Amino acid sequence: MTPEPDTQTADETDGRHASKMAKKKAARDKIMATKSGEKGLIIVHTGAGKGKSSSAFGMIVRCVAHGFPCAVVQFIKGAWDTGERRMLTGHFGDLCQFHAMGEGFTWETQDRARDIAAARAGWEKAKELILDQNLRMVVLDEINIALRYDYLDIAEVVDFLTTQKPPMTHVVLTGRNAKDELIEIADLVTEMTLVKHPFRSGIKAQAGVEF
Secondary structure, eight states, rough: OOOOOHHHHHHHHHHHHHHHHHHHHHHHHHHHHHOOOOOOOOEEEESSSHHHHHHHHHHHHHHHHOOOEEEHHHHHHHTTTHHHHHHHHHHHHEEEEEEOOOOHHHHHOOOOOHHHHHHHHHHHHHHHHHHHOSSEEEETTHHHHHTTTTTSSSHHHHHHHHTTTTTTTTEEEOOOSSSSHHHHHHHEEOOOOOOOGGGGGGGGOOOOOOO
């Protein structure tokens, strides 16, 4: 026969758990009581792992869900027909502007002058959007790649974000190899770490996963 469970021991375990969680909640509530401020954040998603742009687009979807006007400027891979672009322009164009300013990865264009011109055009559009105080969030997708190859001047970008960004506007900058200067001024930095990738096993980029 299966022995009867030791209800007293179970009750004691539940009681210890409840007491522990109550202490955690009290400590957490005390911390949260000190966090009352709001500000527009500079957010950086970088690292070799997947999910940098996906996370940024997830934040854009949150803005849309709250009815907040927002915008995306896509550097480098702007020529791609992505699911995010289809969804935002096809269903939420009234709330989210989408500007695909890139012409493909650097090894595809093989034209540095053309890449620089595209990056500059993207940055000019980005500045225009960031200065529009009606927009709650502006995503600069893959701008870190343009900065890495010096298509844009990091000092200019940092100066603009620190001196001209409206106080309540969130700006999200994505891409590998974020510059130290950008990380220094950011309020939130997340580094995606690569553990495994199907590309190494011969699997190509697939719709719904990569784009």
